[in-house]
Amino acid sequence: xxxxxxxxxxxxxxxxxxxxxxxxxxxxxxxxxxxxxxxxxxxxxxxxxxxxxxxxxxxxxxxxxxxxxxxxxxxxxxxxxxxxxxxxxxxxxxxxxxxxxxxxxxxxxxxxxxxxxxxxxxxxxxxxxxxxxxxxxxxxxxxxxxxxxxxxxxxxxxxxxxxxxxxxxxxxxxxxxxxxxxxxxxxxxxxxxxxxxxxxxxxxxxxxxxxxxxxxxxxxxxxxxxxxxxxxxxxxxxxxxxxxxxxxxxxxxxxxxxxxxxxxxxxxxxxxxxxxxxxxxxxxxxxxxxxxxxxxxxxxxxxxxxxxxxxxxxxxxxxxxxxxxxxxxxxxxxxxxxxxxxxxxxxxxxx
Amino acid sequence: xxxxxxxxxxxxxxxxxxxxxxxxxxxxxxxxxxxxxxxxxxxxxxxxxxxxxxxxxxxxxxxxxxxxxxxxxxxxxxxxxxxxxxxxxxxxxxxxxxxxxxxxxxxxxxxxxxxxxxxxxxxxxxxxxxxxxxxxxxxxxxxxxxxxxxxxxxxxxxxxxxxxxxxxxxxxxxxxxxxxxxxxxxxxxxxxxxxxxxxxxxxxxxxxxxxxxxxxxxxxxxxxxxxxxxxxxxxxxxxxxxxxxxxxxxxxxxxxxxxxxxxxxxxxxxxxxxxxxxxxxxxxxxxxxxxxxxxxxxxxxxxxxxxxxxxxxxxxxxxxxxxx
Numbered sequence: 001x002x003x004x005x006x007x008x009x010x011x012x013x014x015x016x017x018x019x020x021x022x023x024x025x026x027x028x029x030x031x032x033x034x035x036x037x038x039x040x041x042x043x044x045x046x047x048x049x050x051x052x053x054x055x056x057x058x059x060x061x062x063x064x065x066x067x068x069x070x071x072x073x074x075x076x077x078x079x080x081x082x083x084x085x086x087x088x089x090x091x092x093x094x095x096x097x098x099x100x101x102x103x104x105x106x107x108x109x110x111x112x113x114x115x116x117x118x119x120x121x122x123x124x125x126x127x128x129x130x131x132x133x134x135x136x137x138x139x140x141x142x143x144x145x146x147x148x149x150x151x152x153x154x155x156x157x158x159x160x161x162x163x164x165x166x167x168x169x170x171x172x173x174x175x176x177x178x179x180x181x182x183x184x185x186x187x188x189x190x191x192x193x194x195x196x197x198x199x200x201x202x203x204x205x206x207x208x209x210x211x212x213x214x215x216x217x218x219x220x221x222x223x224x225x226x227x228x229x230x231x232x233x234x235x236x237x238x239x240x241x242x243x244x245x246x247x248x249x250x251x252x253x254x255x256x257x258x259x260x261x262x263x264x265x266x267x268x269x270x271x272x273x274x275x276x277x278x279x280x281x282x283x284x285x286x287x288x289x290x291x292x293x294x295x296x297x298x299x300x301x302x303x304x305x306x307x308x309x310x311x312x313x314x315x316x317x318x319x320x321x322x323x324x325x326x327x328x329x330x331x332x333x334x335x336x337x338x339x340x341x342x343x344x345x346x347x348x349x350x351x
Numbered sequence: 352x353x354x355x356x357x358x359x360x361x362x363x364x365x366x367x368x369x370x371x372x373x374x375x376x377x378x379x380x381x382x383x384x385x386x387x388x389x390x391x392x393x394x395x396x397x398x399x400x401x402x403x404x405x406x407x408x409x410x411x412x413x414x415x416x417x418x419x420x421x422x423x424x425x426x427x428x429x430x431x432x433x434x435x436x437x438x439x440x441x442x443x444x445x446x447x448x449x450x451x452x453x454x455x456x457x458x459x460x461x462x463x464x465x466x467x468x469x470x471x472x473x474x475x476x477x478x479x480x481x482x483x484x485x486x487x488x489x490x491x492x493x494x495x496x497x498x499x500x501x502x503x504x505x506x507x508x509x510x511x512x513x514x515x516x517x518x519x520x521x522x523x524x525x526x527x528x529x530x531x532x533x534x535x536x537x538x539x540x541x542x543x544x545x546x547x548x549x550x551x552x553x554x555x556x557x558x559x560x561x562x563x564x565x566x567x568x569x570x571x572x573x574x575x576x577x578x579x580x581x582x583x584x585x586x587x588x589x590x591x592x593x594x595x596x597x598x599x600x601x602x603x604x605x606x607x608x609x610x611x612x613x614x615x616x617x618x619x620x621x622x623x624x625x626x627x628x629x630x631x632x633x634x635x636x637x638x639x640x641x642x643x644x645x646x647x648x649x650x651x652x653x654x655x656x657x658x659x660x661x662x663x664x665x666x667x668x669x670x671x672x673x674x675x
Contacts, residue, residue, distance in 0.1 A: 176368045179654070181646050183609035184627070188373055188643045191631040274494050278613055281496060282628055300500055301617075306507050306514070313504045316497035323492040 007332040014325040021134035025094030028128035029108045033289045034092065036113065036123030039065075041309050043075055044118045044126075052079045060085045064112045073308070083112045118311045121299060130315050133291035137280075138322070140207050140292075141273030145265050147211025148272075149218055153254070153261065156222025161230055161249060171223070174216040185213050186275060190284050199290035206285050210275050218264045222257050229256040259333075266330035270323045277319075293319060354669070358658045362651045369647045373640045374416050385432075406430060419637070428644075429637030433630065438641045441626070446645050448517060449615065449622035453607045453649075455538065456545035460553055460603070463546070468557025469584050475562045483558075487551035495610050499544040499617040512540050515619040541611070541618045548610050549603055556599050560592035567591065593664045597657050604653030608646050 020027055045062040061084045063077035089108030095101050108114070117126035159170040177185070189209045197205065229235060235252045243251075273293070279285035280294025281301075288295060296315040299305045305312055385402055388394050410418075419429050427437035434441055467483065474480040493501075506512045513519065519533050564570065565588055573587055615624030623642050630638035662669060 172364075172368075176365060176372065179365045179605075179647065179650060180369060180643070181605045181609040181612070181650055183612045184643050184646045187612070187627055187631060188376060188639060191376075191634075191636075191639045274496065277494070277496055282613075282616060284628075284631070294496075297496065297500060300503070303507075303514070306503060310504050310508065313500055316494075316500050319494060320492050320497070323494065324488075327488070327492055 004336065006328070007336055010325060010328040010332055014322070014329060017322055017325055018138065021131055021138055023096060024128075024131035024135055025096050025102065026104065027106050028125070028131045029089075029091060029105050029114060030125040030128045031092040031094070032124065032129045032132040032291050034124065036119065039113075039119060039123040040121050041073060042115050042119040042123070043309075044311050044314070045115055046077075047085070047116070048082075051082060057084075062109075062114050081112075083109050083114065085109060085114060117314050118309070120296075120312065121305075126296070126312075126315065129291040129296055130293075130318055133293045133296050133315070134318065136203065136286055136290060137273050137276050137293040137319075138269075140203060140210065140276040140286075141269045141271075143207045144210035144214075144272040144275070145268040147207065148214045148268060149261055149265060151211065151215040152218030152264075153222055153257065155215060156219040156257075157226050157249060157254060159219070160223035160226030161245070161253065167223075171220070174219050177213070177216040178220075182213055183275075183278065186210065186279065187284075189213065190279060196287075199286055202286050203290075206276055206279055209279075210272050213275075214268060214272070218261070218268075221260050221264065225257045225260055226253055229253045263330055263333045266326050266333055270319075270326040273319060273322070354662060355659070358655055362655050365651050366644070366647060370420075370640070370644055371416070373643050374412065374419070406432065419640075428641045431630075431635055431638050433633050433635045433638070438637050441638065442623070442641050442645055445621060445623045445626045445642075446649075448620065449608075449611055449624070449646075450649070452538065452541055452545065452615070452620060452622060453604070453611050456542050456549065456607055456611070457604060459542065460546045460549045460607070461600070464550055464553035464557050465589070468554045469561050469589065471554065471558045472561035472565060472588075473584065475558075475565070480558075483554070487554050490547060491551040495544070495548045495613055496617070498547055499541075499614045502540055502544050503617060506540055513537050514540070517621050537620075541614050541620050544614050544618070545607055545610055548614075549607055552606075553599070553603060557592075557596060560595050561588050564588045564591045590664065594661065597661045597664060600660070601654040601657035605650045608649055612646075 042065055045065070047060045047062060048057075049060055050056055051061075061082045063079055064081040064083055065075040066078040066081075068074040068076045085107050086109055087107050089105055090103045091105045091108045093101065093103055113125065115125050115127065117130060120126055120129070155170050155174065159167040159174075186209060189212060190206075193205055193209065230248075230253055232252075235248060238248055238252055276285055276292065277294035277297070280292045281298050283295075283298060285294055286292040293315060297313075299312055385399055385408070388399060388402075389396075408415075422429050422437075426439055428439045428442065429437070431438050431441060471480045471483045503514055506514045513536055517534065517537050518530075519525075519537075522530060522533055525533060561584075569591075570583070570588060573583055578587070611620075611622065612624040612627070614620070615622040616628055619625065623646060627639060627642040630636075630642070
């Protein structure tokens, strides 16, 4: 497949994945922080089309759960009680995109709740928390990447364009940041910021910390591009006509860096989503009750959860398609922007 | 020689810079270790002030930095509030455990990645190579955290491996062989998680570097001379491809150190990771600074090692360093 087409393919894949997360209110049946304390640690419910008697139903249904005899926390499907899935059902209020009020959910049920990924310790629906958590984690990654890239762009452009001692000083600092293991750096930064804050504050704190960590690599790349761009003939001509530094940077030099920035964004976003997850997982990030992909997993730090409720692990797999999408996007961007670097080896010439 | 001196001075510069950087962060930090005591009505404000004075928290930053550097030179690295002892001995035990993990993982990861990457480069573009590429891509999109937790869930459900700590409860009473076996069993999960998280990138780089070299005319000439395949690959190709790989070796140490921070916490391995997390939560700032600095030291020594290897492996560096 040609490079532009793979690029579009990955873009569409990523776009639809993100659309599901953005429209979490519609795609999830319940409110992510609504508790149901009588039903903690429900296992995932399977959707069925064929019932115990072998009859085919056109409308998918789940079996309600009942306590297994002789236990107090183990559930099994109650095959006598089937709960049909209702589509476009009216349920909990939510705001689509944060401002369109609505009550319509893609699916839901009468009475018994349908928990596709089970419930957590407070009986909250894991599926709903997963999609809403994606909003926080992905937004943190995207905003963090935006921060990092703007810092990287400024530093790289300043170092490359002005050169001299400014270049030396900035690149020395960049080297310093590159030579720290990034997770330790993230920790060190986080260590000296307030620990117990509201979810919203914590979110912006995380974005700032993540954004402050990774700027060195994009800065170096931008510097390289700026270094070569500022000596191009058309830039020198413009300078000869009396263009100011600011104008030259804005009009001629920085547009050259756009491809590098795009590729870096596709590489950085998943890394930063992972960074947010790591921090939240360790309890240094977005706190409960707000869901995020990291703090959804933090209950797994308890041995008892690990042993008895394996489905609490399922949210960990949620970001795999996202990572795949970003990886594909990054490599197709690289191919598109650096076509001369595509491997043109004749297969197996040594053999 | 000048090359080494320059690299060494660079390493020292990085260490000094990192220590200043972390110290700067501490001034931005609101609150300190004794803040929680302030809420306790049984502790008089005067004794709190005395405590703050005792640990020099009331002094300006440059003085604190100077006295800290002094204590580093005396092998103490500051004083831990929570442990009420110098930081160095606490850190060193943990650092030993972290190193045990990361060194094993680094050796193992490279030991697997080199032959596999070469094997794949030799079959560039054919079915086995494409299968391996897919496998590494699949591994690449599974994040460390998911990988570590997945292994942990697997271990708990199968019961094949112990799921936490570094030794069993009866470790002290075991004979030497039993001790080693016990340690190896406990190490398996974290090491596997680390290796799996580092492997895809390493394999891809080895493959790309070697594949590029295999194209070179001198390889064809060497092949024409009838040099056996194994010698060709491991003696000729690998040596010519060594330069980017050795730089990657330095980077892989950093990646593994970062990775082990998380994996140690997940698998409750008593290394630097859990200690750092704990001291962040309790604002035990000299332990945090010491931990960050120690990990930087490992990383810098890894890079230094890579530089020396590069000097040894690539004659171009030797002439270059004489000129520059």
